[in-house]
Amino acid sequence: MDKEIQRLYDEALQQYEKGELEDSIENFKKVLDACPGYPDVHNALGLAYSVAGNNKEAIESFKRACELNPNYIEAYLNMAIIYNEQCQFEDAIEAFKRAAALETREKGFSPQLRAQLAQTYAQLGDTYYELQEYRKARDEYERAINLVHDFLDIKLKLARTYLQLTDSRRAEKLLLDILQHNPKYLEARTTLGLCYYQKKKFDRAKKEWQEVLSTDPANIKAKSYLHMLREKKK
Numbered sequence: 001m002d003k004e005i006q007r008l009y010d011e012a013l014q015q016y017e018k019g020e021l022e023d024s025i026e027n028f029k030k031v032l033d034a035c036p037g038y039p040d041v042h043n044a045l046g047l048a049y050s051v052a053g054n055n056k057e058a059i060e061s062f063k064r065a066c067e068l069n070p071n072y073i074e075a076y077l078n079m080a081i082i083y084n085e086q087c088q089f090e091d092a093i094e095a096f097k098r099a100a101a102l103e104t105r106e107k108g109f110s111p112q113l114r115a116q117l118a119q120t121y122a123q124l125g126d127t128y129y130e131l132q133e134y135r136k137a138r139d140e141y142e143r144a145i146n147l148v149h150d151f152l153d154i155k156l157k158l159a160r161t162y163l164q165l166t167d168s169r170r171a172e173k174l175l176l177d178i179l180q181h182n183p184k185y186l187e188a189r190t191t192l193g194l195c196y197y198q199k200k201k202f203d204r205a206k207k208e209w210q211e212v213l214s215t216d217p218a219n220i221k222a223k224s225y226l227h228m229l230r231e232k233k234k
Contacts, residue, residue: 005034009041016044021052039069046078055082066098073102080116089124096120118147122154129157134164152178156188163191168198186212190221202229 012027028045035041046061062079066072080095096117103113125140141158144151155178162171175192178185193208206229212222 005031012048013044016048016051019051021048024048025052037068039065039072039075042068043072043075043078046075050078050082055086058082071102073099076102077113077116080120084120084123087123087127089120089127092120093117093124114147115151118144118151118154121147122151122157125157125161129161129164132164134161137161138165150181152182152185152188156185156191159188159191159195163195163198166198168195171195172199184215186216186219186222190219190225193222193225197225197229202233205229 008027009031012024012031015021015024015027025045025048028041028048031041032038032045042061042065046058046065049055049058049061059079059082062075062082065075066079069075076095076099080092080099083089083092083095096113100113100117121140121144125137125144128134128137128140138158138161141154141161144154145158148154155174159171159174159178162168162174172192172195175188175195178188179192182188189208189212193205193212196202196205196208206226209222209226209229212219213226216222
């Protein structure tokens with residue numbers, strides 16, 4: 001890259017930092033017209049496109065950066081983030097995995113990347129759960145938990161999925177684990193009551209829901225479940 005092209009590239013970076021996205025994109029493209037083989041420029045162009053809301057062009061830029069440099073962790077991460085924002089979770093997971101494989105080889109699996117990948121698995125699980133494909137949802141939530149053991153919200157989602165699959169034994173074990181870490185997690189305690197209800201342990205279900213109401217007297221779910229239990233006993 002000669003001095004004039006370097007100057008143009010530096011100017012494009014400064015324009016990007018200032019939010020002058022149209023000028024930045026045009027200058028990045030001019031740099032690439034002269035020097036198409038620089039992965040850093042393609043990655044920078046992708047970032048400018050993504051901030052400008054042009055996700056399609058951003059993805060193409062990140063892909064080209066990775067083609068030129070298959071070890072470009074940052075470009076894979078940037079691509080994964082865009083896919084994730086567009087709810088293309090399977091594509092996001094694939095890009096995160098590529099980044100993770102490279103990162104592990106170079107310096108170990110960072111907590112940040114581990115958390116990003118886990119959240120993407122969980123979001124895909126959410127999609128399957130909404131579609132009532134509970135076995136697929138369970139698989140994605142389990143993948144997430146295998147990466148991050150202390151994300152209680154994902155554990156709760158997995159427990160609810162176990163209940164949908166009538167696997168109350170695993171649900172109970174997971175819910176008790178959540179409450180051991182955070183006894184004030186009322187949503188987990190309410191779900192534990194449902195777990196006991198599913199196992200026909202009605203007294204234990206009642207105890208959990210009453211415990212929720214002792215902390216949050218206006219809790220609608222706990223009130224509704226206790227009413228359901230009273231109706232069943234009639």
